[in-house]
Amino acid sequence: MEALALERKAEQQKELKERIAQLKKERNAIILAHYYQRDEIQEVADFRGDSFLLAQKAASTDADVIVFCGVHFMGESAKILAPNKTVLIPDERAGCPMADMVNVDGLRALKKKHPNAKVVAYINTSAEVKSETDICCTSANAIKVINSVDSDEIIWVPDKNLGDYVSKFTDKKMIIWEGYCNTHDMLTVKEVEEMKAQYPNAQFVVHPECRPEVVKLGDFVGSTTAIIKYCRESDCQEFIVGTEDGTGYQLRLDSPNKQFHFATKYLVCPNMKVNNLKKVVKCLETNQPQIYVPPQVADKARASLERMLQVK
Numbered sequence: 001m002e003a004l005a006l007e008r009k010a011e012q013q014k015e016l017k018e019r020i021a022q023l024k025k026e027r028n029a030i031i032l033a034h035y036y037q038r039d040e041i042q043e044v045a046d047f048r049g050d051s052f053l054l055a056q057k058a059a060s061t062d063a064d065v066i067v068f069c070g071v072h073f074m075g076e077s078a079k080i081l082a083p084n085k086t087v088l089i090p091d092e093r094a095g096c097p098m099a100d101m102v103n104v105d106g107l108r109a110l111k112k113k114h115p116n117a118k119v120v121a122y123i124n125t126s127a128e129v130k131s132e133t134d135i136c137c138t139s140a141n142a143i144k145v146i147n148s149v150d151s152d153e154i155i156w157v158p159d160k161n162l163g164d165y166v167s168k169f170t171d172k173k174m175i176i177w178e179g180y181c182n183t184h185d186m187l188t189v190k191e192v193e194e195m196k197a198q199y200p201n202a203q204f205v206v207h208p209e210c211r212p213e214v215v216k217l218g219d220f221v222g223s224t225t226a227i228i229k230y231c232r233e234s235d236c237q238e239f240i241v242g243t244e245d246g247t248g249y250q251l252r253l254d255s256p257n258k259q260f261h262f263a264t265k266y267l268v269c270p271n272m273k274v275n276n277l278k279k280v281v282k283c284l285e286t287n288q289p290q291i292y293v294p295p296q297v298a299d300k301a302r303a304s305l306e307r308m309l310q311v312k
Contacts, residue, residue: 002271011254013040013277015111015276016277016278016280016281017043017044019281020044020277020280020281020284021044022064023281024283024284025214026187027064027065027284027287028063028064028065029063029064029066029067029088029284030046030047030057030061030063030065030066030067031044031045031046031047031067031069031280032044032045032046032047032049032054032057032058032066032067032068032069032070032078033045033047033048033049033069033070033229034048034049034050034051034054034069034070034074034246034272035048035050035224035225035244035246035249035250036070036159036224036244036245036249036269036272036273037048037069037070037246037272037273037275038246038273038275038276039246039249040249040276040277041069041149041275041276041277041280042126042246042249044277044280045069048250049092050138050139050140050223050224050225051070051074051123051124051138051139051140052117052123052138052140052141052223053140053225054068054070054078054209055074055076055077055078055081055123055138055305055308055309058082058085058087059081059082059309060079060274061082061085063085063278064085064086065085065086065087065088065287066078066082066085066087066088067088067089067090067280067283067284068087068088068291069089069090069241069275070089070094070275071094071096071099071269071270071271071272072089072092072094072095072096072099072288072291073096073124073125073126073127074123075087075088075089075291075302076126076127076291076293077123077127077130077305078291079291079293079298080127080130080293080298080301080302080305081183081302081305081306083298083302086287086290087290087291088283088284088287088289088290088291089283089289089291090275090276090279090280090282091274091275091279091289092289093271094271094272094274094275095271096124096264097181097182097271098122098124098158098159098179098180099124099125099126099129099158099183100126101158101177101178101180102121102125102129102157102158102177102179103129104128104129104131104132107119107129107133107155108131108132110155110175110177111132111155114155114175115154116151116153116301117151117154117155117175118135118149118150118151118153118154118155119133119134119135119154119155119157120134120135120136120137120145120146120149120154120156120157121133121135121136121137121157121158122136122137122138122139122142122154122156122159123136123137123138123195123305123308124158124159124181124261125157125158127293127297127298128297128301129157129158130300130301130304130305131156131297131298131299131300131301131304132300133301133304134149134304135148135149135304135307135308136185136304136305136307136308137308138223138308139162139207139208139222139223139224140222140224140225140226141308142162142166142167142196142208142224143169143170144311144312145278145308145311146166146169146170146172146174147169147170147172148311149172151172151173152171152173153172153173153175154170154172154173154174154175155177156174156175156176157177157179158177158178158179159177159179159180159181159209160176160177160178160179160180161181161185161209161211161212161215162209163176163177163178164210164212165212165215166189166208167215169221177311180209181268181297183244183265183267183268183269184207184209184210184242184243184244184267185209185210185211186264186266186267187211187214187242187263187264187266187267188214189211189213189214189217190213191263191264192204192214192217192240192242192263193217195240195261195263195264197238199218199238199240199261200238201221201236201238201263202236202238202239202240203220203234203236203238203239203240204217204218204219204220204239204242205218205219205220205222205230205239205240205241205242206218206220206221206227206233206242206243207221207222207223207224207227207242207243207244208221208222208223208265209243210242214242218242220234224243224244224247227241227243227247228247228251231251231254231255231258231260232254234290235251236258237257237258237259238258238259238261239258239259239260239261239295240262240263241257241260241261241262241263241267242263242267243267244268244269244272245262245267245268246268246269246272248260248262258261284303
């Protein structure tokens, strides 16, 4: 019975993938998928990447339609950087709790308190918050961005864990907002130590959105892309992974002979996982849901994102 169900599922997936390929041609569409998406989504994507890479792809694509398989703020960033494109998100309920932890009124109040500070916003923020920001960054380029800013005082929003990590690589005074990623922040020292005891030959690779005491245990600390690159190029054959479990798709693709153990089974972002192949088909068929950013917000936010893309 189970074998039959699996066979039926495989058949359905094949049909959905064929339909997606056909619709992409008809619409001149591309699919951008974040590394935290389900395997089936990453399989059909034209580009897989982290927030930074996907923002670059959105800004430079020749496609008329961008299907953004990620969470809402990522779709917004794509729309801001490619205002003349149609940007679709398979499920508009795919939010980001961390992005929701900072709001425009709170940020404006903090700017008043620190009038000489420049605002650096993690890309995991709403378009409105980006419009109140001097420059954006991702975990891949945060240290470079902070050090490129012409100010000794930085207001950092919204991730306190990444803020703490970045603060160790700069002399600037960091005023750090109290937000965090629900998924990464859940990982504890106890869980990592238990995994290290279980897999003594494994290296621990960790995302700086994890708590500072967890990050301290890392053999390698970096963004999702940096973790993938490190594991691919490392001589080590076994890794304990401290980031969202969707990353496993690319890790296994790059290094089929290496072993990857996720530090806990709870490293799953429920918002990233709401997208599926059926929803991708539906959004391509209906041209909905579309991402819309009001022009006055988009113009200000675009300046902040473009400054980030210019940092070398």
